[in-house]
Amino acid sequence: MNLFRHRPIGLPSLALLLAAAGCSSADGDTSAAVPSPSATVTKLCRNLDKALPSSVDDLGRRDPSPASALTAGWGNPAIILRCGVDQPEKMLDPEADGVDVNGVGWLLEKQDGGSFRFTTTLRRAYVEVTIPKDRTGDGMAPLVDVASAVKKAIPEGIAD
DSSP, X not given: OOOSOOOOOOHHHHHHHHHTTOOOOOOOOOBOOOOXXXXXXXXXXXXXXXXXXXXXXTEEBOOOXXXXXXXXXXXTTTEEEEESOOOOGGGGOTTOEEEEETTEEEEEEEOTTSOEEEEEESBSSOEEEEEOGGGGGGTTHHHHHHHHHHHHXXXXXXXX
């Protein structure tokens, strides 16, 4: 159950928040753990993979290894999307921060090292987007770019 408070946040506010994380270089690692969701969620994630844009924040698609329809990436260091992840523990925290981007709700979590992880809320599958430290100054552009694909492929509701 998703119990955290959901606050829409404007582009300038989130851009400032993300920029505050800094802009030093990252390792450029392009691997990502492939989630192991149920068959129902896997089908939704495959539909999402087909709907994803070829570029995010003006960065070309460069999928991480191992190759999977459940993961996608753009740029180097890569913005990584993983579909079918488990519900983050933080999502149960009523004080957790959430943002709404073009009709898609996201849990916002700052990670060790300065990257940010966003996980969809109130969707039939959890979709996670990790924005590396080197890209945090890009604001919400990555979420703006994937929002329409998420809305198209992952229906609203509670994830399995």
